[in-house]
Amino acid sequence: MKNKISVLVTSEKLNIQTCYDFVKDDSCGGITLFVGTVRNESYQKKVTLLNFSTYKAMAVKELNNIAVQALADFTILKIAIHHAEGDLKIGDIPVIIAVSAPHRDAAFKACQFAIDTLKKSVPIWKKEHFNDGAIWVNAHP
Amino acid sequence: MIVKLLVFGIFTDIFGANQVDFELPTPINVGQLKAFIAKKFPQTEALNFAIAVDETYADDDLIINENQIIALIPPVSGG
Numbered sequence: 001m002k003n004k005i006s007v008l009v010t011s012e013k014l015n016i017q018t019c020y021d022f023v024k025d026d027s028c029g030g031i032t033l034f035v036g037t038v039r040n041e042s043y044q045k046k047v048t049l050l051n052f053s054t055y056k057a058m059a060v061k062e063l064n065n066i067a068v069q070a071l072a073d074f075t076i077l078k079i080a081i082h083h084a085e086g087d088l089k090i091g092d093i094p095v096i097i098a099v100s101a102p103h104r105d106a107a108f109k110a111c112q113f114a115i116d117t118l119k120k121s122v123p124i125w126k127k128e129h130f131n132d133g134a135i136w137v138n139a140h141p
Numbered sequence: 142m143i144v145k146l147l148v149f150g151i152f153t154d155i156f157g158a159n160q161v162d163f164e165l166p167t168p169i170n171v172g173q174l175k176a177f178i179a180k181k182f183p184q185t186e187a188l189n190f191a192i193a194v195d196e197t198y199a200d201d202d203l204i205i206n207e208n209q210i211i212a213l214i215p216p217v218s219g220g
Contacts, residue, residue: 124219125150136151137218
């Protein structure tokens with residue numbers, strides 16, 4: 001199982017090629033790549049910066065759980081889930097998910113499952129900074 | 142017992158720290174700890190936060206022991 005999963009939470013710049021190369025295999029007919037990008041607007045306001053903070057030890061465990069589940073539920077060969085932490089600028093990449101599979105349907109479905117589950121369960125928090133302040137996304141007490 | 146709580150996200154603003162020590166009655170389970178925190182910090186109540194014990198999401202009926210790693214997990218927003 002271990003050589004089928006690549007999970008990373010890092011303050012280094014994420015690398016699409018690294019994820020692609022990890023999942024690539026001669027037995028696979030397709031690879032899906034989801035690449036999250038920092039957009040320039042939120043709540044009709046111009047975003048200046050995003051900060052991602054993590055509970056790193058648990059985030060790595062949860063990402064690994066998602067990968068294990070994806071391998072169990074879909075006919076895929078390998079999966080990479082890499083997430084950034086720290087400050088990101090507009091256009092930077094907070095998350096990459098790569099999935100390889102013999103057939104495309106499973107690759108698409110597993111990729112969607114992984115990003116949807118990540119957004120629900122992995123302990124990572126996004127703070128959006130604007131010119132006039134900042135807010136924690138999903139948390140409005 | 143005294144437990145060390147790790148806090149993240151918006152909770153770092155509410156608590157003004159990344160971790161806080163709490164004197165808790167024993168025995169206490171996860172649901173009771175949530176209620177304790179919501180009472181002490183009313184701003185947390187609307188957030189529907191989770192608790193992780195030893196880096197795993199914990200159910201409300203799990204009893205908390207000394208020396209476990211307890212974390213308050215406000216709504217997540219990765220991706």
